Amino acid sequence: MSPAAGRDGIALYCPAKINLRLRVGPTRADLGGQHRLDTIYSAVGIWDRVELRQREPGSGFRLTLEGEHLGDLNRRDADPRANLAVKALLAMAQAAGHQPDVSIHIVKRIPVGAGLAGGSADAAGTMLGLNRLWNLGMPATELDRIAAQLGADLPFCLHGGLSRGTGFGQILQPLDLAGPQAQRLSRAGLTGHLLIGAYEDQLSTAQVYKAFDLIGPGPNDLNDLQETACTLHPRSRQALDLARRAGIGPAFVSGSGPSVVVMAPRPEQAVTLIRLWREQNAVDRIIEADSPVLPRIIPLRVTHGQ
Numbered sequence: 293m294s295p296a297a298g299r300d301g302i303a304l305y306c307p308a309k310i311n312l313r314l315r316v317g318p319t320r321a322d323l324g325g326q327h328r329l330d331t332i333y334s335a336v337g338i339w340d341r342v343e344l345r346q347r348e349p350g351s352g353f354r355l356t357l358e359g360e361h362l363g364d365l366n367r368r369d370a371d372p373r374a375n376l377a378v379k380a381l382l383a384m385a386q387a388a389g390h391q392p393d394v395s396i397h398i399v400k401r402i403p404v405g406a407g408l409a410g411g412s413a414d415a416a417g418t419m420l421g422l423n424r425l426w427n428l429g430m431p432a433t434e435l436d437r438i439a440a441q442l443g444a445d446l447p448f449c450l451h452g453g454l455s456r457g458t459g460f461g462q463i464l465q466p467l468d469l470a471g472p473q474a475q476r477l478s479r480a481g482l483t484g485h486l487l488i489g490a491y492e493d494q495l496s497t498a499q500v501y502k503a504f505d506l507i508g509p510g511p512n513d514l515n516d517l518q519e520t521a522c523t524l525h526p527r528s529r530q531a532l533d534l535a536r537r538a539g540i541g542p543a544f545v546s547g548s549g550p551s552v553v554v555m556a557p558r559p560e561q562a563v564t565l566i567r568l569w570r571e572q573n574a575v576d577r578i579i580e581a582d583s584p585v586l587p588r589i590i591p592l593r594v595t596h597g598q
């Protein structure tokens with residue numbers, strides 16, 4: 293995350309996430325009935341922008357959304373309190389003893405319900421932004437504690453970069469981008485330029501995990517949820533098969549899907565894959581990005597509060 297502070301407001305760019313490895317174990321009572329995970333998170337250069345502005349005392353919060361691909365966020369009856377960024381605002385307000393009189397404007401570029409942690413990214417940006425906007429000086433350990441209560445991917449989204457995740461995903465061991473583990477991932481072709489194949493369809497993370505308990509992992513998949521996501525969303529399997537047959541990859545489903553990730557280190561590979569995906573209508577949206585990304589400092593013009 294890269295906050296650019298302003299007098300009455302703050303803006304952050306929040307990256308998406310993929311899982312370079314996702315091992316899913318049994319559900320555990322000590323994990324709140326969630327599955328035990330062992331994963332490698334990698335932040336991806338697809339950025340949502342979260343803008344926070346202080347509002348008049350007692351005026352409450354305000355949420356506005358912008359973007360061409362808002363998925364089910366766009367429903368007329370969508371309750372703003374269900375938005376993960378608003379949940380983060382309310383959790384931070386309670387923890388800090390603040391009133392949540394803040395406007396949140398989100399410019400969404402991360403596909404919704406895609407397995408890219410778009411909601412967690414916005415919530416993480418909101419938490420980091422409020423920590424600055426309200427001058428809380430809240431330590432990372434406290435932010436991580438609040439984040440883990442809001443969602444399994446959220447603690448990683450606070451940090452970005454590369455990190456191992458265990459527990460239900462909330463216990464992080466950040467990886468040094470110049471260190472031996474990151475170099476091993478790079479030699480395996482799991483870092484650098486990539487293509488995301490995204491869909492208008494969404495998959496519910498809870499439903500994917502529930503179906504995983506019946507379907508189980510596929511042989512040799514990097515992501516144990518991949519076989520389940522492809523069973524629930526066959527176009528994801530089609531997109532991965534096209535990449536494999538073209539000898540481009542590694543190729544895998546991102547998190548709980550349905551979006552697919554194909555590492556395409558050479559420009560001609562990206563050109564070939566984009567052509568194949570379009571010819572076969574295998575995906576609805578193609579996004580090129582790099583991973584892992586570190587927090588970016590982008591000076592933003594912050595306008596006065598609304």
Ligand SMILES: C[C@](O)(CO)[C@H](O)COP(=O)(O)OP(=O)(O)OC[C@H]1O[C@@H](n2ccc(N)nc2=O)[C@H](O)[C@@H]1O
Pocket residue numbers: 311314325326327328329331407409412442443444445446459460461497498501547548
């Ligand atoms: C698939 C991943 O994206 C991989 O990083 C994450 O495990 C999912 O993280 P997330 O979207 O933040 O998931 P949450 O919103 O916290 O949980 C949604 C639902 O997924 C299931 N869930 C989630 C994480 C986990 N380790 N085991 C689970 O069984 C639970 O039913 C949970 O109620």
Ligand SMILES: Nc1ncnc2c1ncn2[C@@H]1O[C@H](COP(=O)(O)OP(=O)(O)OP(=O)(O)O)[C@@H](O)[C@H]1O
Pocket residue numbers: 364365374375376377398403404405406407408409410411412414415445495497547548549
């Ligand atoms: N700010 C937000 N951005 C995206 N989705 C949100 C947001 N707030 C709430 N949601 C809801 O969460 C669900 C999907 O969230 P998200 O986009 O994080 O899914 P995901 O990328 O599959 O997550 P994960 O990779 O963690 O499984 C949708 O039903 C959406 O309505």
